[in-house]
Amino acid sequence: MISFEIPPFIKNQMQLIEMVAKQAMRPFSRELDENEHARPTMFVNMTWPFAQEMVKRTLKGLEKPEGGNGSNGSNGQAKARTGPDYSILALIMMIEQLSWGDAGQYLCLPHPMLGGAAVDSAGTPAQRLRFLKKFTEGTPKWGAMAITEPMAGSDNSSMRTTAVFDEETKEWILNGEKIFITNGKLALEESDGLCVVWATVDPKAGREGIKSFVVEGHTPGVSIAKQEHKLGIRASDTVSLHFDNARIPFENLLGSPEVRTQTTSKGFQGAMKTFDSSRPAVAASAMGIARAALEFAQERLAEEGIKVDYTKPLHALTAVERDLMEMEARYKGAWLLTLRATAQMSHGESNRLEASMCKYRAGEAVTWITQKAVELLGPLGYSRELLAEKWMRDAKINDIYEGTKQINQLIVARSILGYSRRELK
Numbered sequence: 001m002i003s004f005e006i007p008p009f010i011k012n013q014m015q016l017i018e019m020v021a022k023q024a025m026r027p028f029s030r031e032l033d034e035n036e037h038a039r040p041t042m043f044v045n046m047t048w049p050f051a052q053e054m055v056k057r058t059l060k061g062l063e064k065p066e067g068g069n070g071s072n073g074s075n076g077q078a079k080a081r082t083g084p085d086y087s088i089l090a091l092i093m094m095i096e097q098l099s100w101g102d103a104g105q106y107l108c109l110p111h112p113m114l115g116g117a118a119v120d121s122a123g124t125p126a127q128r129l130r131f132l133k134k135f136t137e138g139t140p141k142w143g144a145m146a147i148t149e150p151m152a153g154s155d156n157s158s159m160r161t162t163a164v165f166d167e168e169t170k171e172w173i174l175n176g177e178k179i180f181i182t183n184g185k186l187a188l189e190e191s192d193g194l195c196v197v198w199a200t201v202d203p204k205a206g207r208e209g210i211k212s213f214v215v216e217g218h219t220p221g222v223s224i225a226k227q228e229h230k231l232g233i234r235a236s237d238t239v240s241l242h243f244d245n246a247r248i249p250f251e252n253l254l255g256s257p258e259v260r261t262q263t264t265s266k267g268f269q270g271a272m273k274t275f276d277s278s279r280p281a282v283a284a285s286a287m288g289i290a291r292a293a294l295e296f297a298q299e300r301l302a303e304e305g306i307k308v309d310y311t312k313p314l315h316a317l318t319a320v321e322r323d324l325m326e327m328e329a330r331y332k333g334a335w336l337l338t339l340r341a342t343a344q345m346s347h348g349e350s351n352r353l354e355a356s357m358c359k360y361r362a363g364e365a366v367t368w369i370t371q372k373a374v375e376l377l378g379p380l381g382y383s384r385e386l387l388a389e390k391w392m393r394d395a396k397i398n399d400i401y402e403g404t405k406q407i408n409q410l411i412v413a414r415s416i417l418g419y420s421r422r423e424l425k
């Protein structure tokens with residue numbers, strides 16, 4: 001059964017996160033928006049100790065993994081589940097609050113992030129320990145995940161980055177280009193972090209040939225080809241990566257190296273499983289921005305004496321009051337869907353449908369809510385004096401990455417109507 005009660009440890013954690021959002025993020029929002037590619041140093045320094053603790057919690061019990069020997073194989077669980085895993089809810093709530101502070105800065109959290117989600121989904125317990133332990137010690141580190149290529153975005157079967165196995169050195173050799181990679185520079189050039197790179201071991205095999213590989217920071221043959229200039233989340237690091245005969249150890253392949261066998265399908269499914277956890281995370285970030293815009297609009301309008309009277313019927317409300325009500329309804333609907341997908345994850349249940357549903361809904365809600373906030377605030381909403389226009393720009397990315405709005409809609413439709421990928425595309 002799913003409970004909406006928030007455990008006390010998360011409530012305590014949220015007080016600290018709220019303080020970070022208010023003191024280390026909001027005051028720097030405008031400055032970092034106007035100085036793209038500058039780093040949110042205060043946010044990084046404040047959150048690094050906390051981020052390390054979070055990773056430590058998730059690695060607990062992995063020191064002696066049962067069935068994980070460091071080689072590639074099935075993604076076994078380290079120990080049997082004894083109850084809901086609340087660390088997932090803690091993460092989702094933290095993402096929402098940090099994105100309320102500033103979504104671009106939140107994406108710079110020194111944490112394995114998407115790279116960690118990919119290692120968790122497709123790696124063995126021994127691989128999780130090996131790759132993620134460094135996020136619990138030393139100087140700040142970042143994680144990233146690289147799927148998108150110039151000719152492969154929504155349709156990743158046309159991926160061209162290759163991984164060729166060198167029998168002599170027992171290494172994989174990566175060649176190709178990845179574009180629009182969040183935290184790519186922070187993970188690979190500015191720290192000893194990691195990036196999970198999707199590449200094909202057999203270009204003729206389509207999706208079945210696609211595998212995920214862990215590329216660690218400062219690997220020779222990996223370079224930053226371009227730093228993006230963006231519409232929103234401008235504090236976030238977004239780059240193109242170039243792989244020129246980059247060599248990585250055999251053991252850095254997540255899942256099975258085989259192609260066209262049952263095990264392999266599982267390997268690809270393991271990689272796809274990353275989205276089951278990353279989509280609720282994106283939805284949570286969208287919800288943080290939506291709440292920022294909603295609260296701000298409510299406060300500003302309340303100062304002008306405009307407040308929703310929930311006891312009045314809809315026809316007795318003004319147009320502005322109805323807009324405020326609709327903003328709140330869309331926010332709450334999308335947030336509840338996000339919590340549902342999160343609760344399923346915490347209980348170890350499949351959430352593929354709900355992960356896409358909440359991502360789709362949250363992306364749509366945040367773009368609508370932030371536009372409404374700009375509209376309701378009048379010319380000031382459009383001015384750089386306030387953050388409303390920035391939230392509107394920050395919002396749009398949630399409709400794009402981790403599967404666009406249209407792609408998540410397709411996944412939901414296929415799942416509900418029982419169509420295969422081939423039947424409904």
Ligand SMILES: Cc1cc2nc3c(=O)[nH]c(=O)nc-3n(C[C@H](O)[C@H](O)[C@H](O)COP(=O)(O)OP(=O)(O)OC[C@H]3O[C@@H](n4cnc5c(N)ncnc54)[C@H](O)[C@@H]3O)c2cc1C
Nearest residue numbers: 145146147148152153154180181182401402404406407425
């Ligand atoms: C700021 C930013 C950060 C990013 N971070 C990362 C990252 O960290 N790692 C990473 O790998 N990628 C990242 N991306 C890339 C992002 O995931 C892709 O842009 C996204 O998946 C869409 O792929 P595409 O750009 O190739 O668009 P396309 O796939 O070419 O799609 C273009 C349009 O066509 C629509 N479309 C495509 N196929 C269909 C269909 N079958 N039915 C209906 N509509 C369809 C899409 O919804 C979209 O509207 C990032 C992008 C941005 C902008």
